[in-house]
Amino acid sequence: MIRIRTKLLIYFAAILLLVIILFFIREQSAQRIVELHDERSDHYFLLNEITNITDQTYQSLQIYVHEPTEENLQYYEEDKQQLNELQERFEIAAEESIDKKNYVHLLTSFLELTDLTAEGVAQDDIEQYSYYLNEADNSATYIHEKTLELINSELTVYQNLIELEDQRVKYSKNMGTAIFISVIILSILFALWFSNGITRAIERLTGAAKEISQGNYTVEDVVVPQKDELKILTETFNQMKWNIVEAIREMKEKARMSQLLKEMELKSLQNQINPHFLFNTLNTISKTSYIEGAERTSDLISSVSALLRYNIGSLDRETYLKDEVEIVKEYFFIQKTRFGDRVTFDQDIEEECLQTPIPCLTLQPIIENAFMHGIEEMADGAEITLAIYQKNGKVWIEITDNGVGMDQETIDRLLTADENTETNRKGHSTGIGMRNVIDRLKLFDKESEVSIRSEVGKGTKVTIKLRKG
Secondary structure, three states, rough: OHHHHHHHHHHHHHHHHHHHHHHHHHHHHHHHHHHHHHHHHHHHHHHHHHHHHHHHHHHHHHHHHHHOOHHHHHHHHHHHHHHHHHHHHHHHHOOOOHHHHHHHHHHHHHHHHHHHHHHHHHOHHHHOOOOOHHHHHHHHHHHHHHHHHHHHHHHHHHHHHHHHHHHHHHHHHHHHHHHHHHHHHHHHHHHHHHHHHHHHHHHHHHHHHHHHHOOOOOOOOOOOOOOOOOHHHHHHHHHHHHHHHHHHHHHHHHHHHHHHHHHOOOOHHHHHOOHHHHHEEEEEEHHHHHOOOHHHHHHHHHHHHHHHHHOOOOOOEEHHHHHHHHHHHHHHHHHHHHHHHHHHEEEEHHHHOOOOEOOOOHHHHHHHHHHHHHHHOOOEEEEEEEEEEEEEEEEEEEEEEOOOOOHHHHHHHHHHOOOOOOOOOOOOOOOOHHHHHHHHHHHHHHOOOEEEEEEEEOEEEEEEEEEEE
């Protein structure tokens, strides 16, 4: 099954990938032109600098010839060194060709002629340095001409490359435009297909819901071809329809049972179910019925009925941890419905421990005590955890809450005081306090242990240790 969100993510990822590819192609073309331009510009600047330094070297040589001083010789040597460096840069940067070799040969010849001229000046050989100075002048002229020739040749090649790159850019733009238009068309088609699939399913669900709201529960099941959340929604809707039909039948039976309990066992019920708790529960059922319809009402009534049936029985009857855990789940379902996400109930239960015998109504009073005195006033984030596991040959039961906690004095009072009074039992469904639970555990199993650990503001943990059955 592909979820709707997955379909949308795949679609948007495909569009994003196409956009990135288009952007990358255009950027590469533009970058290539910039690199080509920078490369050629640097080469032209190098050739121009070689020409300028050649002239500068020749001029400094002339000055040295006319005035052969150490200072003028130094100027000449510096210009010659600079020209040598430019020659090396040219040899590295320029592509291998005959023109490059000829140009480098000209530069080398020019430098040799200048050296011979300077040597003639040093030897005071007028004929030698006059000849080589003239030859150096001719060589500098050749360098000028060759530089212009190289620049013109490279400009022609550069122009051709630019034209080719322009064609590539135009092709990329045309391809990008075509892809962009295709994406728009495909997006429109996808949106139409996707929205029609959703609206058709919703229209079918709406029609079936209207029929059910008018009391026609025989409407056919809604069927959709998609294999996504809409399929789950329609299957859930169909199941809900049949659950409503079944719930109506069960509600009639449970209403009769409720009436029977009210008429025949009112006194017994009042002795075991605190009116405050019953009022809150029934009020929650009423509100839930008004807001959500019959489905959760059926669940609530089932939970209340289970609590009633379990609580009104004899406290001396034999039961097991499995039964206690189940009735705690029913109790917490009612409280979860009342308080919503304000409270959560976590369980960590080893199945091997559930067949351990235990006195009836042991866990529920402790859970209720943790709920009402520990977390009931919390606005959110309230948690109650039930853990059952084996350790050291015994079954450990731990009931933990993150509520307001209590001091040691309160713990001692819980473990020793008589809690079977109306004041201490306010809000309890069972009317059974902690002292009663401890006493009955001791009667049931003399080796049983009950302990309470708590800190103010940090919650409470009640631990029960029983022999494994």
